[in-house]
Amino acid sequence: MTRDPQLQSISSCMDCPLERSRNEEMLEPCKGHLNRKFIKECWRKCGCHKQCGNRVVQRDGKGWGLKTLEKLPKGAFVCEYIGEILTIKERHERTMQNSSITKTENPPSVLLDAYWNLKGALKDEEYLCLDASFYSNVARFINHSWQISFSFFPARCLDANLIEIPVKIETPDHHYYHLAFFTTREVDALEELTWDYGIDFDDDNDQPNKKFQCKCGSKFCRNMKRPSRSRPLAR
Numbered sequence: 001m002t003r004d005p006q007l008q009s010i011s012s013c014m015d016c017p018l019e020r021s022r023n024e025e026m027l028e029p030c031k032g033h034l035n036r037k038f039i040k041e042c043w044r045k046c047g048c049h050k051q052c053g054n055r056v057v058q059r060d061g062k063g064w065g066l067k068t069l070e071k072l073p074k075g076a077f078v079c080e081y082i083g084e085i086l087t088i089k090e091r092h093e094r095t096m097q098n099s100s101i102t103k104t105e106n107p108p109s110v111l112l113d114a115y116w117n118l119k120g121a122l123k124d125e126e127y128l129c130l131d132a133s134f135y136s137n138v139a140r141f142i143n144h145s146w147q148i149s150f151s152f153f154p155a156r157c158l159d160a161n162l163i164e165i166p167v168k169i170e171t172p173d174h175h176y177y178h179l180a181f182f183t184t185r186e187v188d189a190l191e192e193l194t195w196d197y198g199i200d201f202d203d204d205n206d207q208p209n210k211k212f213q214c215k216c217g218s219k220f221c222r223n224m225k226r227p228s229r230s231r232p233l234a235r
């Protein structure tokens with residue numbers, strides 16, 4: 001496919017939106033637009049199979065993702081997970097009030113549960129989460145992939161190339177800490193960055209991170225039905 005104007009046809013429009021956006025009062029004639037060539041993929045009315053060779057982009061199914069432009073060494077800091085700090089109760093109320101944030105495309109809320117094993121450290125209403133529904137950074141585009149975990153020792157090492165690590169920066173407060181992504185292994189340039197959302201795909205109860213049909217492609221994917229397996233720790 002070419003972006004060379006010489007090799008693509010150019011058409012002029014009568015009422016050019018580009019010229020209108022430049023100066024509504026003194027409209028100049030349209031300077032012409034490239035007629036871009038489209039790829040037309042097959043769709044449900046073609047009568048073909050979902051695996052048809054002319055269905056490529058639509059099969060990805062994960063939406064936007066995040067890739068690294070440069071090769072990253074193991075243990076490299078990538079970015080922080082940014083979101084609004086809400087109590088779990090506030091997050092729940094927000095979800096109830098705003099049906100659009102219950103849609104599966106929305107970024108997950110991450111529970112700040114690193115201190116949950118400290119008995120008595122927090123009261124129920126003090127539990128916090130980072131909600132990336134409205135305010136976030138590039139981290140909200142990082143897709144999910146599975147990390148292998150053995151029942152007692154979560155050795156998270158296989159497919160997801162990022163792991164989230166709690167970081168304390170000048171905060172004596174046990175309730176809140178930063179969450180930073182580090183690489184779990186060397187990551188090639190242009191490789192997609194992924195982390196394990198910690199979703200229990202077997203759990204039918206309402207989870208803070210809504211379930212979706214996982215398309216991570218891993219042979220260890222938790223979303224694939226298997227006869228028996230250990231349950232992952234829900235994050």
Ligand SMILES: C[S@@+](CC[C@H](N)C(=O)[O-])C[C@H]1O[C@@H](n2cnc3c(N)ncnc32)[C@H](O)[C@@H]1O
Nearest residue numbers: 062063064104105107140141143144214215216
């Ligand atoms: C944090 S967002 C990631 C960015 C998202 N792909 C987008 O376009 O905004 C989480 C959402 O991405 C989609 N997603 C992430 N990982 C996926 C996966 N492995 N398989 C299918 N969908 C995935 C789900 O819809 C999920 O709710």
